[in-house]
Amino acid sequence: MPATRTLPTREAADLIGLTRELAEKELAPRAAEWEANEKFPRDVFRTLGRAGLLGLPYPEDFGGGEQPYEVYLQVLEEIGAVWSSIGVGVSVHALSCFALAAYGTDEQKEEWLPGMLGGETLGAYCLSEPHAGSDPAAMRTRAVRDGDHYVLNGSKAWTTHGGYADFYTVMARTSEDRSHGISCFLVPADTPGLSADPPERKMGLTGSATATMRFDGVRVPRHRRIGAEGQGLPIALAGLDSGRLGIAAVATGLAQGALDHALRYAQERETFGKPIIEHQGLAFVLADMAAAVDAARAVTLAAARLKDLGLPFGREASVAKMVATDNAMKVTTDAVQVLGGYGYTRDFPVERYMREAKVMQIFEGTNQIQRMVISRALKKDSRGIITVRNKEQQ
Missing domain, CATH: 1.10.540.10 (Acyl-CoA dehydrogenase/oxidase, N-terminal domain)
Structure with missing residues (x-):
C-alpha cells in the first residue's frame, strides 16, 4: 500500500x-x-x-x-x-x-x-564525542592554529560512514568559550593522522557503518575552515534542525514499510476460515498503525513546508523527529505482533524493521532532548504566523 x-x-x-x-x-x-x-x-x-x-x-x-x-x-x-x-x-x-x-x-x-x-564522494558528520553526545558544547576535540593550518587532536563518536566516507565535516574547539569556541572544518579522508576505529556492533542498521574517528595531529589548511572561527556551534545546531527532518522522514518510511508487510500478511493469512484482517482485533491494530504513519508524515511535511517558506521550523522539526520515531517504534513492534511467530523470525523483514526503529529514537538528538527543545520553545512569547502559500511559493 x-x-x-x-x-x-x-x-x-x-x-x-x-x-x-x-x-x-x-x-x-x-x-x-x-x-x-x-x-x-x-x-x-x-x-x-x-x-x-x-x-x-x-x-x-x-x-x-x-x-x-x-x-x-x-x-x-x-x-x-x-x-x-x-x-x-x-x-x-x-x-x-x-x-x-x-x-x-x-x-x-x-x-x-x-x-x-x-555522489562520487560520500560525506560524514563529526559532532558527537564519547562524553558529549546531547551536549555538543562540551566537546574536547581541539583545533590549534599553526601558521596557515589548524592541527586537530581528539576523537568523534558515532560517526555514520566512519572509515568509508571521502570527507568529514568536523566540529572542533578553537577556544575555551563554551558557545563561541567551536569551529567547523572540512577534512578529506586521506589526511594523515585521521583514522577510524572498527565499526560499532549495533542492534540494527547493520548495513550502515558507524565508527569512532581519531584525530592525531591532523593538519587542516586554513582555507578548509567553514565559516568564521568560533561559528561552529551555530552551524552545527542549524544543520541538526534539517537533519532531524531527514530522520523523521526515514522513520516514517520505515513505519510505512512495516505497515505494508503487515497488511499483506493479514490479507493472505487465514484463521477460522477467513483472512486475519477480518478479525476485529487485528483490524484495529492495523488501523492504529496506519493512523500513526499518516500522523508522522503529516507533522514531518508540515515542518518541511515551514522551512521551504523560510520560516522558523526548529520546534516543528523536533516535534516531527519525536513523533515520527516514536510512532515508528510502535508501528514496527505491532507489525511483529501481526505476523505472530513468523514476525519474530528473519524470514520476514519486520523484525529487522523493529530493531532499526529503536536507534531512530536516539540519534540526531534523543527524543528526551526533543522534548526539552519543544518545551523551551513553548516558553517563548511568540505569536503564530499565518502564511498563504501561493503559486510562486510552490
Whole structure:
C-alpha cells in the first residue's frame, strides 16, 4: 500500500517515481543479505548520486537538485521504506554538505560542493564525542592554529560512514568559550593522522557503518575552515534542525514499510476460515498503525513546508523527529505482533524493521532532548504566523 502523496510539481512526482523504481530494483533485492552480513553498500550511494538523489535540497548551480524539503523528505521516505540504512546514509550525507552549502565562501563551494552533491564522494558528520553526545558544547576535540593550518587532536563518536566516507565535516574547539569556541572544518579522508576505529556492533542498521574517528595531529589548511572561527556551534545546531527532518522522514518510511508487510500478511493469512484482517482485533491494530504513519508524515511535511517558506521550523522539526520515531517504534513492534511467530523470525523483514526503529529514537538528538527543545520553545512569547502559500511559493 504505497503512500498517497500530494506533490507540488510534475517534476517532483516523476522524482518520486524514479526513487520507487530504484528502491524496488536496486535496494530491495539486497537489503536483507547486506544487513545480515553487516556489509556497507558503498556502490549504492554512487548509484543514487548518479541518479541525482544525493544533492536534492541544494542549488543546481553546484550540482544539486534544488528541490524543496517537502519533496526531498518524501524521497527519503521512499528509500527508508525499503532500506533504512541507505535512507539514513542519504540524510547524513546531506547533513555533511550543509555547512559548506550554507556557510562556505563562493570559492569553497565552487571547489568542493559539486563533487559532494554529485555522489562520487560520500560525506560524514563529526559532532558527537564519547562524553558529549546531547551536549555538543562540551566537546574536547581541539583545533590549534599553526601558521596557515589548524592541527586537530581528539576523537568523534558515532560517526555514520566512519572509515568509508571521502570527507568529514568536523566540529572542533578553537577556544575555551563554551558557545563561541567551536569551529567547523572540512577534512578529506586521506589526511594523515585521521583514522577510524572498527565499526560499532549495533542492534540494527547493520548495513550502515558507524565508527569512532581519531584525530592525531591532523593538519587542516586554513582555507578548509567553514565559516568564521568560533561559528561552529551555530552551524552545527542549524544543520541538526534539517537533519532531524531527514530522520523523521526515514522513520516514517520505515513505519510505512512495516505497515505494508503487515497488511499483506493479514490479507493472505487465514484463521477460522477467513483472512486475519477480518478479525476485529487485528483490524484495529492495523488501523492504529496506519493512523500513526499518516500522523508522522503529516507533522514531518508540515515542518518541511515551514522551512521551504523560510520560516522558523526548529520546534516543528523536533516535534516531527519525536513523533515520527516514536510512532515508528510502535508501528514496527505491532507489525511483529501481526505476523505472530513468523514476525519474530528473519524470514520476514519486520523484525529487522523493529530493531532499526529503536536507534531512530536516539540519534540526531534523543527524543528526551526533543522534548526539552519543544518545551523551551513553548516558553517563548511568540505569536503564530499565518502564511498563504501561493503559486510562486510552490
